[in-house]
Amino acid sequence: MIEQQIKTAIRDIHDFPKPGIIFKDITPILKDPELCTKINDAFLEKLQGLHIDAVAGVESRGFLFGLTLANKLGVPFIPVRKAGKLPHTVKQKVYDLEYGTATIEVHTDAFNPGDRILIHDDLLATGGTVMATSQLIQEMGGEVVGFSFIVGLSFLNGIERISPISDNIIILADY
Numbered sequence: 001m002i003e004q005q006i007k008t009a010i011r012d013i014h015d016f017p018k019p020g021i022i023f024k025d026i027t028p029i030l031k032d033p034e035l036c037t038k039i040n041d042a043f044l045e046k047l048q049g050l051h052i053d054a055v056a057g058v059e060s061r062g063f064l065f066g067l068t069l070a071n072k073l074g075v076p077f078i079p080v081r082k083a084g085k086l087p088h089t090v091k092q093k094v095y096d097l098e099y100g101t102a103t104i105e106v107h108t109d110a111f112n113p114g115d116r117i118l119i120h121d122d123l124l125a126t127g128g129t130v131m132a133t134s135q136l137i138q139e140m141g142g143e144v145v146g147f148s149f150i151v152g153l154s155f156l157n158g159i160e161r162i163s164p165i166s167d168n169i170i171i172l173a174d175y
C-alpha cells in the first residue's frame with residue numbers, strides 16, 4: 001500500500017546526473033503532505049522496539065525525513081554532511097557513489113561514544129554512502145543499530161553490503 005503510493009509518486013529521470021543512470025526523483029513525495037506523514041508513520045511502526053539514541057541523516061536528501069524521524073523518536077539528529085560544510089571540528093570519510101566519489105563529515109561532538117544510532121537516507125543504491133557513514137560513526141565510538149530508507153535499488157546490492165553492519169534494514173519501496 002505505502003510501497004505502491006511511493007512508487008506512484010516517484011518519477012524516473014533518465015540520464016541524470018550522468019548518461020546511463022535512471023534517477024529516482026523523490027521530490028513529488030514532498031509535494032504530498034499526507035504521503036509524507038504516512039512515510040514517517042511507516043518508519044516509526046517498523047522501528048518499534050528498537051532502542052535508538054540518535055538518528056544520523058545523510059546530506060542532503062537524508063535530511064528531509066531524518067530530522068522528522070529523530071524528532072518523532074524524541075532523540076537527537078546527527079547531520080552527516082558533504083565536505084567543508086560543517087563549521088566545528090569534524091571527522092571525515094571518502095567514499096564511492098553510483099555516479100562519482102564524495103566525502104562526508106560529522107562533527108566530533110555530534111553524539112556520545114556508545115550511542116545506538118539509526119542511519120537514515122532517502123535511497124539505498126550501492127550502499128557506499130551509508131557504509132562510509134557507518135564506518136565513520138563506528139570509528140567515533142557509536143553503534144550502528146539499523147538503517148532506514150524510503151527507496152532501495154536492490155539490483156545494486158546495497159543490502160548485501162550493509163547487512164554485516166546491521167540487519168535492521170527498513171526499505172519502504174524496493175526496486
Ligand SMILES: O=P(O)(O)OC[C@H]1O[C@H](OP(=O)(O)OP(=O)(O)O)[C@H](O)[C@@H]1O
Nearest residue numbers: 059060061098123124125126127128129
Ligand atoms: O547507496 P549509494 O550508491 O551511496 O547512493 C545513495 C546516495 O546517493 C544520493 O545522494 P547524492 O550523493 O546524490 O546527494 P544528495 O542527497 O545531496 O542529492 C542519495 O541521496 C544517497 O545519499
Ligand SMILES: Nc1ncnc2[nH]cnc12
Nearest residue numbers: 022023024025098123125
Ligand atoms: N539512481 C539514483 N536515483 C536517485 N538517487 C540516487 N543515488 C544514487 N543513485 C541514485
